Amino acid sequence: MHVLFEPGLLSSGPVRTAAALGAVVAIVSAVVGVFTVVRSQSFAGHALTDVATTGGAGATLVGVSPLAGFLGGSVIGAGAMDAIGVQRVRSRDLATGIVLGAATGLSALFLYLETTRSATTGVTQQILFGSIFTVDPSTVPVVAVLGAATLLVIAAIRRPLTLSSVSSEVASATGISVRGIGLAFMVALAVSVGLTSIAIGSILSTALLIGPAATAIRLTRTMRASVLLACALGVATTWLGILLAYDSFYWDASSQGLPVSFFIVSITFAGYLVTGIPAVRRRVELRWRRGGTVRARTSAPIAAGG
Amino acid sequence: MFSGFMANAWEVATIVAVVAGVVGFFVVLRGSAFPAHAIPNGAFAGAAGASLIGVNPLIGLGVFSLLAALGIGTLGRRGRADVATALALVFMLALGAAFLSQSTQYEPQIFSLLFGEILGVSSSEILPVLVLGIASVLAVAVLYRRLLVTAVIPDVAASRGISPHAVEMAFLVVVALATTMTVPVVGALLIFSLMIGPPAAARCLTDRPGIALAGSVAIALATIWASIAISYVSNWPVGFFVGTFSAAAYGIARGLVACRAAGNRRAAARASFSVA
Numbered sequence: 001m002h003v004l005f006e007p008g009l010l011s012s013g014p015v016r017t018a019a020a021l022g023a024v025v026a027i028v029s030a031v032v033g034v035f036t037v038v039r040s041q042s043f044a045g046h047a048l049t050d051v052a053t054t055g056g057a058g059a060t061l062v063g064v065s066p067l068a069g070f071l072g073g074s075v076i077g078a079g080a081m082d083a084i085g086v087q088r089v090r091s092r093d094l095a096t097g098i099v100l101g102a103a104t105g106l107s108a109l110f111l112y113l114e115t116t117r118s119a120t121t122g123v124t125q126q127i128l129f130g131s132i133f134t135v136d137p138s139t140v141p142v143v144a145v146l147g148a149a150t151l152l153v154i155a156a157i158r159r160p161l162t163l164s165s166v167s168s169e170v171a172s173a174t175g176i177s178v179r180g181i182g183l184a185f186m187v188a189l190a191v192s193v194g195l196t197s198i199a200i201g202s203i204l205s206t207a208l209l210i211g212p213a214a215t216a217i218r219l220t221r222t223m224r225a226s227v228l229l230a231c232a233l234g235v236a237t238t239w240l241g242i243l244l245a246y247d248s249f250y251w252d253a254s255s256q257g258l259p260v261s262f263f264i265v266s267i268t269f270a271g272y273l274v275t276g277i278p279a280v281r282r283r284v285e286l287r288w289r290r291g292g293t294v295r296a297r298t299s300a301p302i303a304a305g306g
Numbered sequence: 307m308f309s310g311f312m313a314n315a316w317e318v319a320t321i322v323a324v325v326a327g328v329v330g331f332f333v334v335l336r337g338s339a340f341p342a343h344a345i346p347n348g349a350f351a352g353a354a355g356a357s358l359i360g361v362n363p364l365i366g367l368g369v370f371s372l373l374a375a376l377g378i379g380t381l382g383r384r385g386r387a388d389v390a391t392a393l394a395l396v397f398m399l400a401l402g403a404a405f406l407s408q409s410t411q412y413e414p415q416i417f418s419l420l421f422g423e424i425l426g427v428s429s430s431e432i433l434p435v436l437v438l439g440i441a442s443v444l445a446v447a448v449l450y451r452r453l454l455v456t457a458v459i460p461d462v463a464a465s466r467g468i469s470p471h472a473v474e475m476a477f478l479v480v481v482a483l484a485t486t487m488t489v490p491v492v493g494a495l496l497i498f499s500l501m502i503g504p505p506a507a508a509r510c511l512t513d514r515p516g517i518a519l520a521g522s523v524a525i526a527l528a529t530i531w532a533s534i535a536i537s538y539v540s541n542w543p544v545g546f547f548v549g550t551f552s553a554a555a556y557g558i559a560r561g562l563v564a565c566r567a568a569g570n571r572r573a574a575a576r577a578s579f580s581v582a
Contacts, residue, residue: 040386041388042388042391093337094506097498098503098553098556100343100502101503104499108545112543203399204396210393214386214393258404261399262400262404264400
């Protein structure tokens, strides 16, 4: 038992805060993430972490609460992406890229103004990587309330959202406003990403949004099952990551430990790769049966089950 | 403004803008904005790792951007491309965070890798940028037709026996090449802005690929020259001006197209009115 649970793990304040916050954030990210993956909006989901960070940097500069900055930046960014055309397949990447480019330019300015004022670059690293262990316990309730609000919005629009994510033609034929639902989802995504990127940093925000959801979608057949499995995977990964990061301080007397983001992301990435193996095997078998000479190009849709 | 260290900045900026205009044209055309963001950002983990083990950061940057390109291309072929890109990116960033946690002296360098220090370019840095720049433009020239055909008319490409996957892999390697050369001098964020805004603006204005490509280079050059000049006068960071001007170029192009469309509609309405 001592091998896995180093002394003091469960009585440590920062660890408990991290575990509680991590669970909340993992669940919100997983639910929003399943729809993000199905709608092919991973780029927007990731770019909004950078846009939220710009908002956070701006807020620090003018003395507003960083949380308001992160959420404000993220929601404004999502609105701009929607205006340029993130809902259309052709301009989806472009809309995200334009907003991301402009936001990072603003970031450069804010950070420059900040460093000329306080002569520190530590803020860059803090904003980029965040750390789940240095979270102030008082942010947990705020994150929980806003996260719950996001989940309620998703729950309220889940039927039209699912239908319009799977087939926008069918959805609009049944009288659903695909555009309106898409915008509502972008705002929910923005709030979720703004929240998670201030709580756990932008790397983990994207990892927990996309990783558990993509893995769950590979393993399940219905939206409901995907969402439930994604939540379970997200929470399990986060807790395992926290455990390993805590343990890593003890692996080597001279070691400074490894960051929690490294463990959580590695587990997530490994999970995604391993669950892709059956599809690869099917492809190889198919090619084998065809005599090994024919390129298995037509089998791509079967293999793309993820 | 054009002497001493500023001369270096103008030279490097010109090379970078030409490469960004050419490579960015295909980034926009092929919908590869996410890999174009992920490769340079993920590659900085390589620089962090290299400095940890005492190797030249440029080598780490090159190796990681190449690995990122190949990884994204391979994983994206089977699963959803955007999911593969996102996960590869966060994996490399987390690796970077792990490297950084083991070293204590790297921090200021992150700032310069992300945001660049184009005004601090030394003369010895120009030659490698020029060589890699020429290499990536030449690679695009060789692949030009295949890049265009697989992006615009995939059916024709398939019937001619062009493998879309091989072309995509080659293109991602070109993106990796272009970013390795530019990240140390202008930063990962600046090169991304320059690869998206100007080509997107050029594409709005014309449907003809050759003209759009030339326009993309011209707008990229105008963007970075104006940014450096204004940054020199105002002391604000170059990255801020490149980011806003790139987005503004796209906004203006969209505005022009909308005006032209409205003008055409009005002319058509007037014509039909006079006929009636």
